[in-house]
Amino acid sequence: MKFFNKKVLSLFLSIGVSFGLGNGVNTVAFAATTGVATVDQAAPIGAITKVMVTFLKDSTTEKGFTWYTSRKSIASDLQVVEQTSTNPLPNFTKAINIVGSCAIPSNKTDAPTPTGTTTSKLEYLHKAEATGLKANTTYFYRVGDASLGLWSAGTFQTASTSGAxxxxxxxxxxxxxxxxxxxxxxxxxxxxxxxxxxxxxxxxxxxxxxxxxxxxxxxxxxxxxxxxxxxxxxxxxxxxxxxxxxxxxxxxxxxxxxxxxxxxxxxxxxxxxxxxxxxxxxxxxxxxxxxxxxxxxxxxxxxxxxxxxxxxxxxxxxxxxxxxxxxxxxxxxxxxxxxxxxxxxxxxxxxxxxxxxxxxxxxxxxxxxxxxxxxxxxxxxxxxxxxxxxxxxxxxxxxxxxxxxxxxxxxxxxxxxxxxxxxxxxxxxxxxxxxxxxxxxxxxxxxxxxxxxxxxxxxxxxxxxxxxxxxxxxxxxxxxxxxxxxxxxxxxxxxxxxxxxxxxxx
Missing domain, CATH: 3.60.21.10 (Metallo-dependent phosphatases)
Structure with a gap:
């Protein structure tokens, strides 16, 4: 699939942690070319689905994110903020902002949609990567489209270097x-x-x-x-x-x-x-x-x-x-x-x-x-x-x-x-x-x-x-x-x- 808007907005917080996407450490991997993603103004905003958080090469400092949206959304926004004793709840006003990539999925299911499901004919695929994380640390994250106020949030933990x-x-x-x-x-x-x-x-x-x-x-x-x-x-x-x-x-x-x-x-x-x-x-x-x-x-x-x-x-x-x-x-x-x-x-x-x-x-x-x-x-x-x-x-x-x-x-x-x-x-x-x-x-x-x-x-x-x-x-x-x-x-x-x-x- 072909992607647009593949860039990084890397910021630094006072805690000294940096994040990036496509910074030479990892390259977002996709398999096919199916065309350029463009906004479908007639599409509903819908919900974020199929959010996947994965390891990248260095499990102590990196995470990969994948998610799907309707074709109303072509922005691929990822926000990450560390969970600390002074920040026990997510406060995304202090988050690192990372811009990922959007694509038309390889799957373009034409079959009738069963109850409770969607088909990728109506979806866009998004990916983003966070790097420069701290080992053995819990982070809040959310993925989505800031311009639409469309988010799905969770937590992840980076790997430790030792211990059971x-x-x-x-x-x-x-x-x-x-x-x-x-x-x-x-x-x-x-x-x-x-x-x-x-x-x-x-x-x-x-x-x-x-x-x-x-x-x-x-x-x-x-x-x-x-x-x-x-x-x-x-x-x-x-x-x-x-x-x-x-x-x-x-x-x-x-x-x-x-x-x-x-x-x-x-x-x-x-x-x-x-x-x-x-x-x-x-x-x-x-x-x-x-x-x-x-x-x-x-x-x-x-x-x-x-x-x-x-x-x-x-x-x-x-x-x-x-x-x-x-x-x-x-x-x-x-x-x-x-x-x-x-x-x-x-x-x-x-x-x-x-x-x-x-x-x-x-x-x-x-x-x-x-x-x-x-x-x-x-x-x-x-x-x-x-x-x-x-x-x-x-x-x-x-x-x-x-x-x-x-x-x-x-x-x-x-x-x-x-x-x-x-x-x-x-x-x-x-x-x-x-x-x-x-x-x-x-x-x-x-x-x-x-x-x-x-x-x-x-x-x-x-x-x-x-x-x-x-x-x-x-x-x-x-x-x-x-x-x-x-x-x-x-x-x-x-x-x-x-x-x-x-x-x-x-």
Whole structure:
């Protein structure tokens, strides 16, 4: 898309903090050209929607902002002010003013608008970036159009350079109906309520069912609620989000230099003593289908190796990889050629992760909950030495110095679920479940949604919309702790409950 008015109004406050946009530190990333944004005087002012606050390259000093408006608004105004003991409430008369950019979105949905949604045919997309922030500091912000008095406000916190922190891991909201969008949004709300001290939310792809249908993005992000405006998100694209430009339209991220951002973004950031690597598994797919390789171009793999090597050399204690199509899962996609084939992720990427010293690989795509043992470069599991320790009032088993990554499929935040895969080198003596493969897992249950029977019209899957999941992950100096939650829409008053806990200590 083509942007106008890309400039910065950088001011300095007496507190000595400066902000900027396009100042050589970051460049706002967009994917396509669809024309110049001009004011539609006949359009209603409307409301600001789909506000996303994201990490940029330096999570301690930078934030990215994305939002949508009607075509009445072409101004992209961002105001930021520090929260202090003398300024406990937002006073935007003292704010830094940043001018961002406006564009016509890549998505131009022509389908009839379902109840409660908009379409990007009637919208403009806005992005802005704040830099020069203080580490470990809370700020008030608002985005919008000052000339129209149109604003949406929230808070954000910059990353700390040390100390323990918690965050939320979530995957595959992927709603294809409005009610399913409300269901997925409720998972986000319950996760934020359950982990109130979370610093950010990682989303492992397939945010929507069809990336080019804009009202599906509305279903999810316009219904999460107020708390979503007060957190930061770190997303990756799934195969359902890969429509050219649709993922990049919704998130302001810092892509790896020279990378193709049309189908997603690969990037990394630090938070305290942890380094997060966010991969794009859409690079080599054709029309959403696998080509038989591991879904990453040679350029992305080269970047991955250098990025992790540099991070560890700079002192990162923990390395966590987030990818949509992960090497080790237990459901439908576990036998896909791009994962299980000779050039697939299990045989090509997993050994790289082990050799680079990755600690945890968070995955999506397979819509089931499962957790591997630490898996070595030769595709065998580490013999675990476990130590039980107390964490948040629970007894948690910590694997001691595993020296290999654990692979986690976190279930799904949305409606779609899969059965456990019985076709992995089928062993008749194991009732279809191959013990060699499933022996690599500490947790490999049948999908908990299976008790509700097969989906209407599709006997290959459990009934939709009954079970959702998310994780609380805490990183400390020498411990990584994971609590996995489940929501059953038919019991426990739809409140989250714990289904698994584990940790890594080194």
């Amino acid at each position: 922190f918690s965050y939320i891991d979530i995957a595959d909201p992927q709603a294809k109906e409005y009610d399913e969008g409300l269901l997925a949004a409720s998972t986000f709300k319950k996760a934020l309520d359950t982990v109130p001290d979370s610093k950010f939310i990682q989303i492992s792809g397939d945010l929507v069912d069809k990336g080019n249908v804009e009202y599906e993005w509305d279903w999810l992000f316009n219904n999460i609620g107020r708390k979503f405006l007060n957190t930061t998100i770190a997303p990756i694209a799934g195969n359902h989000d890969e429509y050219k430009g649709s993922f990049t339209d919704h998130f302001d991220l810092t892509p790896a230099a020279g990378s193709d951002i049309s189908t997603g973004v690969y990037y990394s950031y630090n938070y305290s003593n942890a380094h997060f690597v966010m991969l794009n598994c859409n690079e080599t797919a054709e029309n959403g289908l696998s080509t038989g390789n591991n879904n990453l171009t040679p350029a992305q793999i080269a970047w991955l190796k250098k990025d992790i090597t540099d991070a560890k050399a700079a002192g990162s204690k923990w390395v966590i990889v987030n990818m949509h199509k992960g090497p080790y899962s237990t459901s439908n996609h576990a036998t896909d050629i791009d994962l299980a084939g000779s050039g697939g992720a299990r045989k090509t990427l997993a050994p790289i992760f082990a050799k680079l010293g990755v600690d945890l690989v968070l995955q999506g795509h397979d819509h089931i909950y499962a957790r591997s043992k630490p898996i070595k470069a030769d595709s065998t599991a580490v013999t675990e030495t476990l130590k039980t320790e107390s964490f948040q009032g629970h007894n948690v088993n910590y694997v001691q110095n595993p020296g290999a990554p654990v692979y986690l499929i976190p279930g799904t935040a949305g409606p779609k679920v899969y059965y456990k895969n019985k076709s992995i080198v089928s062993d008749p003596n194991a009732n279809g479940y191959d013990p060699k493969f499933y022996g690599l897992f500490d947790k490999a249950d049948e999908n908990h949604a299976a008790i509700y029977g097969a989906a209407t019209g599709d006997l290959s899957r459990p009934e939709r919309s009954n079970i959702q999941n998310f994780e609380s992950i805490t990183v400390d100096a020498n411990k990584l702790s994971v609590i996995s939650y489940e929501i059953d829409q038919n019991r426990n008053s739809k409140a989250p409950y714990i289904i698994d806990m584990f940790g890594i200590e080194k």
